[in-house]
Amino acid sequence: MGCARFVKKLSVNGGLLPTNSELPPGLVRKIFFCTFADDTECPNLRSPTPKGSGLCSTNNVFSIMAKSKAGGSRAYIRGRIGSDVYSIGKDGKGQRQQVVRSLAEAVANPRSQSQMFGRMIMSTVMQAVSAMSEIIDHSFDGIAKGQPSISEFIRRNYALIKADATAHPSSGNTFGLAKYQEKGIRVGAYEVSNGKVDLPAVVTVAANSISIDLTSAGATVGGLKTALGLGANDYITIVAIDDVDGFVFCRLRIDPSLTDATVIDATSVKTMFLTEGNKVPGLAFSNNKILIGYEDYQSEQAQGIILSKFANDVWAHSSCTLVASVPVSYKADVALPTYPTGTEKFLNGGDL
Numbered sequence: 107m108g109c110a111r112f113v114k115k116l117s118v119n120g121g122l123l124p125t126n127s128e129l130p131p132g133l134v135r136k137i138f139f140c141t142f143a144d145d146t147e148c149p150n151l152r153s154p155t156p157k158g159s160g161l162c163s164t165n166n167v168f169s170i171m172a173k174s175k176a177g178g179s180r181a182y183i184r185g186r187i188g189s190d191v192y193s194i195g196k197d198g199k200g201q202r203q204q205v206v207r208s209l210a211e212a213v214a215n216p217r218s219q220s221q222m223f224g225r226m227i228m229s230t231v232m233q234a235v236s237a238m239s240e241i242i243d244h245s246f247d248g249i250a251k252g253q254p255s256i257s258e259f260i261r262r263n264y265a266l267i268k269a270d271a272t273a274h275p276s277s278g279n280t281f282g283l284a285k286y287q288e289k290g291i292r293v294g295a296y297e298v299s300n301g302k303v304d305l306p307a308v309v310t311v312a313a314n315s316i317s318i319d320l321t322s323a324g325a326t327v328g329g330l331k332t333a334l335g336l337g338a339n340d341y342i343t344i345v346a347i348d349d350v351d352g353f354v355f356c357r358l359r360i361d362p363s364l365t366d367a368t369v370i371d372a373t374s375v376k377t378m379f380l381t382e383g384n385k386v387p388g389l390a391f392s393n394n395k396i397l398i399g400y401e402d403y404q405s406e407q408a409q410g411i412i413l414s415k416f417a418n419d420v421w422a423h424s425s426c427t428l429v430a431s432v433p434v435s436y437k438a439d440v441a442l443p444t445y446p447t448g449t450e451k452f453l454n455g456g457d458l
Contacts, residue, residue, distance in 0.1 A: 241299075
């Protein structure tokens, strides 16, 4: 086809690209040319009078660019081109502006044993973050809700897991470790909350059960409130991990329709709480003790309890570190060898 006809068939933003004389205001076109049979450059877009005539033999189009002088979303780009990443930000006056940042051409990634040990720990922590976010995003007193609380969880538990894996590489460990690129939380003694509320001595926590002793306070709703120091708006949260269900939790609030004189027994204990969570635990009553636990617990499990109290428009929590069955999988001597070591790689454009 002739060069001019070819130009009219090009599409920009869903419409036909006109010749130079038909370009609408606000558009600037750059760099277009094709080649005639005699290899002379077709000047249709550079001069109103072509140097020659005839048909294009190749229809080579090297580049067509359009720029909106009026601004708007079409004036900006997003994404990565080579080692440059483009995004849209705002200037000091709140106006949109193009933001460009450059990635390092090559980042040293020696993949040493020490480096991979650190990645194993961080991978284990981040799998826990993904599973526990509904709890840990607000469970550290004095730390803002959301990401600051999650960052506090990461800081505390990275140190705990690192110390455990170093001291117990092959036995006696209280944290299971994530294998290379493995997904899902591992059972472990995570610090899930930290706060100002004291957990009463009547509460006993084991890896697969929690008990509340009402011998002294009395086996009534009022006795339970006294034993735990619970007010009308306060509640208990049971948190647990097992090797089948992953992370589970349930908030238990005493039914406000019950009077303090309501007797707690093997029957009433199953209906005395309003529940909220992803799995309701089993509830039993024996020997003046309320027994709480996930009845289908597996061979590896960790469990804990958090008391949440509301006063002066602020929530406060008890500290909770999960009590885990020991040892748990995977141990460092099993998980660490799954991480690639010994051959240096570069992070940009490469694998781990």
